[in-house]
Amino acid sequence: MDMDFSPEDLAFREEVRDFLAENLPDRLKDGARKTPGVFVEPDIGMEWHKILNSKGWVAPHWPKEDGGTGWTPTQKFIFEKECALAGAPGLAILGLRLVGPVICEFGTPEQKARFLPKILNGEDYWCQGYSEPGSGSDLASLKTTARLEGDQYVVNGSKIWTTHAHHANWIFALVRTDATVKKQAGITFLLLPMDQPGIEVTPIMSMSGDHEVNQVFFTDAVTSVENRIGEEGAGWSIAKFLLENERGGSCFAPRLLQSIDRLAELADTQPSGVNGAIAHDARFRDRLAKARLDAEALEFTELRILAELAKGRAPGPQTSLVKLLGSNIGQEVDTLRLELLGHDALQLPLERPLYGNEAPEAIGSEFAQIAMGRYLNNRAATIFGGSDEVQKNIIAKTVLGL
Numbered sequence: 557m558d559m560d561f562s563p564e565d566l567a568f569r570e571e572v573r574d575f576l577a578e579n580l581p582d583r584l585k586d587g588a589r590k591t592p593g594v595f596v597e598p599d600i601g602m603e604w605h606k607i608l609n610s611k612g613w614v615a616p617h618w619p620k621e622d623g624g625t626g627w628t629p630t631q632k633f634i635f636e637k638e639c640a641l642a643g644a645p646g647l648a649i650l651g652l653r654l655v656g657p658v659i660c661e662f663g664t665p666e667q668k669a670r671f672l673p674k675i676l677n678g679e680d681y682w683c684q685g686y687s688e689p690g691s692g693s694d695l696a697s698l699k700t701t702a703r704l705e706g707d708q709y710v711v712n713g714s715k716i717w718t719t720h721a722h723h724a725n726w727i728f729a730l731v732r733t734d735a736t737v738k739k740q741a742g743i744t745f746l747l748l749p750m751d752q753p754g755i756e757v758t759p760i761m762s763m764s765g766d767h768e769v770n771q772v773f774f775t776d777a778v779t780s781v782e783n784r785i786g787e788e789g790a791g792w793s794i795a796k797f798l799l800e801n802e803r804g805g806s807c808f809a810p811r812l813l814q815s816i817d818r819l820a821e822l823a824d825t826q827p828s829g830v831n832g833a834i835a836h837d838a839r840f841r842d843r844l845a846k847a848r849l850d851a852e853a854l855e856f857t858e859l860r861i862l863a864e865l866a867k868g869r870a871p872g873p874q875t876s877l878v879k880l881l882g883s884n885i886g887q888e889v890d891t892l893r894l895e896l897l898g899h900d901a902l903q904l905p906l907e908r909p910l911y912g913n914e915a916p917e918a919i920g921s922e923f924a925q926i927a928m929g930r931y932l933n934n935r936a937a938t939i940f941g942g943s944d945e946v947q948k949n950i951i952a953k954t955v956l957g958l
């Protein structure tokens with residue numbers, strides 16, 4: 557595999573750098589830096605989304621005819637890497653990376669015309685209704701039902717851990733339309749408008765004090781039969797297509813490497829509490845070096861996957877490998893950030909729902925204020941999108957043939 561960028565790729569990298577220098581405002585970088593959560597809040601993320609859309613760059617992973625960029629996999633990698641280096645906010649994946657590609661792949665021409673432009677221009681904000689109380693890893697056991705009455709489905713049940721459901725105006729949901737067949741065969745993929753009396757969203761506060769996830773209750777909620785993606789009972793194949801995108805759709809390494817470099821810089825000045833800067837503490841230095849090597853190795857794996865994609869092959873179970881490694885290295889980086897900061901990290905940022913109006917006084921730098929929130933929030937990275945154990949099972953079965 558040729559790891560060098562071609563002259564065309566280098567020219568593309570310059571174009572991306574110029575665009576970022578001119579169009580990424582400091583206030584969005586600032587908002588992204590202070591975000592403890594997996595997704596930035598919509599007011600930050602959607603502003604960047606709209607800037608990218610006006611350039612035609614918001615959906616690199618869609619087919620060109622549906623509004624994608626037509627970039628090669630290497631160009632997509634360069635774009636992600638440059639965005640990470642520039643400190644751009646991460647975009648909400650729910651529309652762009654999850655339901656968008658599903659509609660591109662399985663939607664009718666009418667569904668594409670109706671939904672895709674509103675994802676691109678940021679008018680619609682989506683959430684993902686897969687998990688249920690009792691059906692997470694064993695997703696196919698889901699119990700939320702939908703029955704067809706005339707030209708609409710009537711939906712009853714509940715979804716849980718629904719990220720940003722409180723911001724969303726649409727939800728894509730897996731529902732059971734037939735309980736008499738094998739469990740995977742009775743599942744259908746529906747799109748439902750959130751703004752209706754049959755849908756109630758209740759918040760779940762995380763241990764970091766953030767409101768990102770929710771439980772969503774459906775009580776005779778309705779959606780038109782025109783909002784079914786694929787045939788009735790075909791939802792499981794669509795669900796799996798989406799999960800592959802969720803697990804391997806983005807490159808983890810660029811942002812990890814950027815965070816590790818920032819830690820290395822700070823380690824030169826941050827006191828170890830014993831003798832000199834923490835950069836001179838052998839144990840800390842070893843762990844930081846290992847995290848960097850792991851992130852570099854992951855970057856090569858991601859480039860290897862890109863090379864496969866460039867040959868027209870599907871990413872397949874390698875996405876599980878990337879998800880497993882990316883989320884674990886991310887958690888190690890979060891832990892090293894706390895170690896670096898010592899007791900300065902024993903705080904959560906101000907103005908969080910956890911505190912109400914009783915925000916305590918901040919200690920130390922802004923960097924210290926976000927470290928604990930990020931650490932606590934990112935514990936979920938090895939759970940959502942399929943837990944570590946589930947990824948290991950997939951790798952064991954499909955890659956190692958065990």
Ligand SMILES: Cc1cc2nc3c(=O)[nH]c(=O)nc-3n(C[C@H](O)[C@H](O)[C@H](O)COP(=O)(O)OP(=O)(O)OC[C@H]3O[C@@H](n4cnc5c(N)ncnc54)[C@H](O)[C@@H]3O)c2cc1C
Nearest residue numbers: 684685686687692693717718719936939940941942943945
């Ligand atoms: C922050 C956050 C955001 C989320 N956002 C969304 C969202 O927007 N939409 C959505 O639909 N879902 C979302 N989820 C749900 C997420 O996908 C599930 O939490 C995840 O799939 C695990 O399911 P579970 O919570 O039911 O745990 P369980 O499936 O009950 O797992 C419990 C434990 O058992 C282990 N385990 C389970 N099965 C096996 C097995 N076969 N072999 C070995 N170990 C096993 C798991 O690894 C885990 O450690 C989110 C979760 C979190 C934490």
